[in-house]
Amino acid sequence: MLLSAQNVSKSFGSFLAVRGADLAVAEGEIIGLIGPNGAGKSTFFNCLAGDTVPTTGRVLFDGVDLTRASAEAHARAGIGRTFQVPATFEDMTVLDNVMVGAFLRYRHRRDARESALRVIEMTGLARQSAQRARSLGTPGRKRLEIARVLATGPRLMLLDEALAGLTPTELQQAIALVRRIHELGITLVIVEHIMEVIMTLAQRVLVFNQGHVIAHGEPREIVANEAVIEAYLGRGHRKRRDAQ
Ligand SMILES: Nc1ncnc2c1ncn2[C@@H]1O[C@H](COP(=O)(O)OP(=O)(O)O)[C@@H](O)[C@H]1O
Ligand SMILES: [Mg+2]
Numbered sequence: 001m002l003l004s005a006q007n008v009s010k011s012f013g014s015f016l017a018v019r020g021a022d023l024a025v026a027e028g029e030i031i032g033l034i035g036p037n038g039a040g041k042s043t044f045f046n047c048l049a050g051d052t053v054p055t056t057g058r059v060l061f062d063g064v065d066l067t068r069a070s071a072e073a074h075a076r077a078g079i080g081r082t083f084q085v086p087a088t089f090e091d092m093t094v095l096d097n098v099m100v101g102a103f104l105r106y107r108h109r110r111d112a113r114e115s116a117l118r119v120i121e122m123t124g125l126a127r128q129s130a131q132r133a134r135s136l137g138t139p140g141r142k143r144l145e146i147a148r149v150l151a152t153g154p155r156l157m158l159l160d161e162a163l164a165g166l167t168p169t170e171l172q173q174a175i176a177l178v179r180r181i182h183e184l185g186i187t188l189v190i191v192e193h194i195m196e197v198i199m200t201l202a203q204r205v206l207v208f209n210q211g212h213v214i215a216h217g218e219p220r221e222i223v224a225n226e227a228v229i230e231a232y233l234g235r236g237h238r239k240r241r242d243a244q
Pocket of ligand 2: 041042043084160
């Protein structure tokens with residue numbers, strides 16, 4: 001397994017945001033992670049990426065225990081993540097933002113710049129390369145985050161609602177971008193509310209509710225799972241399904 005998270009919990013005081021979650025990801029997979037707001041998805045990502053230390057459990061990446069390692073150590077090991085609220089450097093240009101990621105791999109400015117420019121081209125940000133991040137708007141900043149993380153050369157990318165808030169055209173472009181990232185050999189775990197994204201991209205889906213993994217399976221099984229419909233997809237989904 002490339003990533004193995006075992007019995008991961010995270011508490012804030014007496015509140016348990018993540019409760020004994022397990023996730024095993026093989027190299028080359030695309031896993032979808034869904035569930036209602038507040039279910040613990042982002043907190044789980046924080047545990048996987050070293051942005052917080054889990055209260056219980058272990059996180060192994062390529063066999064190495066990273067449970068208590070820093071976010072930078074996770075990034076160096078090859079785990080890249082985007083944030084639900086983009087964490088771009090607002091006063092820096094698009095190119096400089098992406099170079100921040102590239103400097104994880106390259107010591108020399110020229111190498112970092114060349115690598116960043118390649119990533120910018122691939123992510124469709126070439127025209128905005130010299131603009132400040134703050135001028136991009138939320139969809140552009142989400143794309144910029146993907147670019148910055150790509151520039152670190154990850155083996156595993158955790159995307160936290162990176163495709164939210166896009167127009168239908170932007171959404172199709174973003175889905176195509178995720179496919180290209182996958183074709184580079186990068187393994188992906190995607191948190192997303194847009195079921196179209198999950199259904200078209202994910203090979204397996206994990207469903208979170210109140211900190212628990214309540215279901216796990218292929219996308220088709222998941223959308224037919226009564227517990228998932230009850231907790232997340234809602235009765236409208238069941239009615240639409242039964243009407244078909
Ligand atoms: N730093 C924190 N301190 C206290 N509570 C938190 C913190 N971060 C998240 N939570 C709580 O943990 C729960 C899960 O949040 P989150 O992981 O953001 O859920 P999701 O991403 O599934 O919407 C929510 O009830 C949220 O309010
Ligand atoms: Mg979240």
